[in-house]
Amino acid sequence: MQAESKRAVEGFPRPVLIRCPPPASLLLKAVRLLLSRPAALLLADSGRTGQAEKEARTEQYLTEFGSNILRFAYSYLHNQSDAEEVLQETMIRFWTCQPVFENEIHAKAWFLRVAANLSKNRLRYNRFRTTDELGETLAEEEREDLSFVWEAVKSLPVKYRESIHLFYQEGYSTPQIARILGQKEATVRSHLQRGRMRLKEILKEEYDFEDDI
Amino acid sequence: MRTTYREIMDHLSVTEDLRLRILGELRPKRAPSLFGLSIPRVVSAAACLLLLTAAAVGVMHTRLIAPPSTVSSAVGNPVSPTVNTASAEELAALVGFAVTEPEIPFAAEKTEYTAFGKDLAQIEWFGEDESACFRKARGSLDPSGDFSTYESVTEITANGVCVMLKGDSSGYLLAVWEGSDFSYSLRLSHARSEQEWLSLLENCDIS
Numbered sequence: 017m018q019a020e021s022k023r024a025v026e027g028f029p030r031p032v033l034i035r036c037p038p039p040a041s042l043l044l045k046a047v048r049l050l051l052s053r054p055a056a057l058l059l060a061d062s063g064r065t066g067q068a069e070k071e072a073r074t075e076q077y078l079t080e081f082g083s084n085i086l087r088f089a090y091s092y093l094h095n096q097s098d099a100e101e102v103l104q105e106t107m108i109r110f111w112t113c114q115p116v117f118e119n120e121i122h123a124k125a126w127f128l129r130v131a132a133n134l135s136k137n138r139l140r141y142n143r144f145r146t147t148d149e150l151g152e153t154l155a156e157e158e159r160e161d162l163s164f165v166w167e168a169v170k171s172l173p174v175k176y177r178e179s180i181h182l183f184y185q186e187g188y189s190t191p192q193i194a195r196i197l198g199q200k201e202a203t204v205r206s207h208l209q210r211g212r213m214r215l216k217e218i219l220k221e222e223y224d225f226e227d228d229i
Numbered sequence: 230m231r232t233t234y235r236e237i238m239d240h241l242s243v244t245e246d247l248r249l250r251i252l253g254e255l256r257p258k259r260a261p262s263l264f265g266l267s268i269p270r271v272v273s274a275a276a277c278l279l280l281l282t283a284a285a286v287g288v289m290h291t292r293l294i295a296p297p298s299t300v301s302s303a304v305g306n307p308v309s310p311t312v313n314t315a316s317a318e319e320l321a322a323l324v325g326f327a328v329t330e331p332e333i334p335f336a337a338e339k340t341e342y343t344a345f346g347k348d349l350a351q352i353e354w355f356g357e358d359e360s361a362c363f364r365k366a367r368g369s370l371d372p373s374g375d376f377s378t379y380e381s382v383t384e385i386t387a388n389g390v391c392v393m394l395k396g397d398s399s400g401y402l403l404a405v406w407e408g409s410d411f412s413y414s415l416r417l418s419h420a421r422s423e424q425e426w427l428s429l430l431e432n433c434d435i436s
Contacts, residue, residue, distance in 0.1 A: 071252075071255075071256070074252065074255060075252060078243070078248060078251060078252065079243075079248070082242075082243035082247075082248065082251075083241065083242040083243050086241055086242070086243055087238045087241050090238075090241055091238075096241075099241070100247060103243070103247075103251065104250075104251050104254060107251055107255060108254075108255065111255050140341075140343070140351075140353070147377075150237070150240055150241060153240055154237065154240070161233070162233065162236060162237050165230075165233050165234065165237060166237050169234070169237075171358075172358075173355075173357075173358055173360075180234075181234075184230060184231045184234040184235070185234055185235060185238050187231075212230075215230070
């Protein structure tokens with residue numbers, strides 16, 4: 017197969033003979049279409065309705081899940097600008113694909129999955145904006161307790177962090193986390209357990225880690 | 230833990246300003262309109278009518294159409310394709326230049342090889358709690374993708390090559406250097422001292 021396609025590229029492409037249908041049948045089809053509804057009206061209506069609907073859906077989901085997406089992206093990237101860019105890219109994906117959701121749970125999971133993939137891509141390609149505005153804010157507020165926990169979570173490997181975030185922040189169960197991250201449930205369970213063990217070691221304080229999952 | 234984590238995350242939210250910015254970025258993506266009709270739709274309709282007219286006068290009965298070329302135009306696709314490979318050899322074959330794996334200061338559990346187009350090769354190592362990223366790119370520009378401003382910047386010479394180290398009070402995280410026709414970067418998740426970087430780079434084929 018590969019050799020064949022290679023030959024096609026290197027050699028002169030062979031023309032393909034396409035027989036057009038007789039002109040009369042094409043004309044008939046066009047007349048039927050025009051008679052069914054004035055074409056200009058059809059185009060104007062569908063364009064306006066589609067556009068308005070698109071805008072309304074985008075605004076609705078941005079309002080509904082924007083902060084969830086932003087927080088999830090931040091949990092990966094630890095930088096406000098990066099997280100905001102991921103949120104924007106996620107909304108662009110939605111705008112472009114216009115996926116149809118079964119319900120709100122499905123919609124939220126879709127947005128979080130896209131945000132996770134975009135964040136991981138960003139980590140791989142351009143991962144190194146080091147300003148952690150959230151850490152700075154916590155320090156400014158003199159919330160040592162929160163700073164301590166945040167620094168501990170930040171120190172975890174990405175694979176633990178993503179599960180920890182979805183579990184503690186979004187309240188997802190391990191099967192739900194597995195579906196969002198495209199991982200096996202056992203993997204998520206193990207990442208959660210290891211992540212929490214690591215946090216316990218670092219924090220050395222009484223936190224309810226909700227070990228039963 | 231859940232309450233504490235949520236209290237931390239409550240500091241982040243989509244502000245009205247950010248919401249408007251995002252929606253503003255999306256709105257110009259709409260196609261421009263002509264008398265209430267979308268221009269692409271008008272163009273499509275016009276093209277259809279033109280084709281029908283041509284068909285009606287019987288100009289075309291049959292025609293030869295060449296299949297679309299399998300070679301994509303670089304102009305139409307400005308984003309470099311990202312391809313993962315299984316080894317440094319495959320990576321080198323894909324980018325068209327040699328990629329020698331440098332030594333890293335921890336045991337890697339997983340290694341990923343990625344080609345970004347034909348100009349940038351990347352190897353990433355992931356350990357239990359450490360990671361490293363090596364990049365080699367055509368040209369002399371810093372390929373690290375790291376635009377942070379570092380507190381500490383110094384230059385060292387390893388294997389006769391001048392290497393710039395960047396980091397903070399805890400040590401250096403990033404090394405950037407140039408060879409003939411190529412530039413390189415190596416970034417570690419955990420900072421290392423100048424001496425540790427020196428011995429790390431001296432064991433590598435860095436030119």
